[in-house]
Amino acid sequence: MTPTDPVEARLLDEWPLPEPSARLRTRVLGAARPHVRPQVSWTDRLWFSRGWRLAASAILLGLAVVERVPEASISGRHDVVSVAAALESARAVTDTALDVGLSVDQADRLARQTLLAAMRPPPAALREDLAAADTMIP
Amino acid sequence: MKTPDDERRDRELLSRLAAGDTAVLAELYDRHVGALLRHAVALTRQTAEAEDLVHGAIVKLAGVGAPLLGVRHPAGYLHRILRLTWIDGLRQTVRRGEDPLVDDIAVTDTVDLGAALDVRCAMERLSAPQREVVVLHLFTGFTFKEVGHIVGVPTFTAASRYRLAVERLRHLLGTAR
Numbered sequence: 001m002t003p004t005d006p007v008e009a010r011l012l013d014e015w016p017l018p019e020p021s022a023r024l025r026t027r028v029l030g031a032a033r034p035h036v037r038p039q040v041s042w043t044d045r046l047w048f049s050r051g052w053r054l055a056a057s058a059i060l061l062g063l064a065v066v067e068r069v070p071e072a073s074i075s076g077r078h079d080v081v082s083v084a085a086a087l088e089s090a091r092a093v094t095d096t097a098l099d100v101g102l103s104v105d106q107a108d109r110l111a112r113q114t115l116l117a118a119m120r121p122p123p124a125a126l127r128e129d130l131a132a133a134d135t136m137i138p
Numbered sequence: 139m140k141t142p143d144d145e146r147r148d149r150e151l152l153s154r155l156a157a158g159d160t161a162v163l164a165e166l167y168d169r170h171v172g173a174l175l176r177h178a179v180a181l182t183r184q185t186a187e188a189e190d191l192v193h194g195a196i197v198k199l200a201g202v203g204a205p206l207l208g209v210r211h212p213a214g215y216l217h218r219i220l221r222l223t224w225i226d227g228l229r230q231t232v233r234r235g236e237d238p239l240v241d242d243i244a245v246t247d248t249v250d251l252g253a254a255l256d257v258r259c260a261m262e263r264l265s266a267p268q269r270e271v272v273v274l275h276l277f278t279g280f281t282f283k284e285v286g287h288i289v290g291v292p293t294f295t296a297a298s299r300y301r302l303a304v305e306r307l308r309h310l311l312g313t314a315r
Contacts, residue, residue: 005304007308008276010257011261011307014256015261015277016258018175018179018185019175020175020189024171024189024193025168025171028167028197029163029167031197032163032196032197032200033163033200035201036158036159036160036200037158038158039158039203040157040204044156045207047208048205050210
């Protein structure tokens, strides 16, 4: 660092830097050596390794992504199936309405209501009833 | 000033120390004792006490063990250990009921500032936190970010503490800009 400030320059030039005494080295090394113990296990090496931590993060992230993808694809497929079934029901309602002699407008209105009802998820109680009815049908 | 090669070498030494290699202690000592002693003098103001502080810090470092494997910036880590050792010492002094020799507040100017002080006296008139920041940044070459990390304050606080210290020194030394 080259100071541009005269105070900094003066400090660097004039502040007496302390010199460690000759016996400090012997004293420090003599006192510190007994405290050193081989304490590193392979789990420590793994835990404190930067590479391992990055790899663990990447795996967790990967798992989170994998966890979400099938859910999305299953729910997407379910939506497609529901829409196709709703359109089929609406068409059947229109045909039946015309067969019984209702006007085209009334048949369209009925079909629209059928479509809207089919797109709404059924309430939990109704879902349970439907599931029970499925098991009763031979 | 430290280079990336120095940091790599220090990391290697710390890894070997964690694994129980006592031979590396001497090299670690030789590489860092100067900077650590300067930092210790900034905190204690007395060379004898500063040497005790360096002694305590290196003994503490020797017993750290496996966490040394995860140290990314060894020089800053050593200075943090030194600071923690100093704080531990102060706590023990307080617990024993003695007065700790801490000068958190800068000495009030009672002398005639018309006569410029010498650099040593001016440094002694700074508070310990200001002196510490000056030593770490100007003499040891740590960036303000690193100084903040060592001292435990945000980067901005470290920088403003340094600026205030230099302004105070300018006033004490009678140096006009």
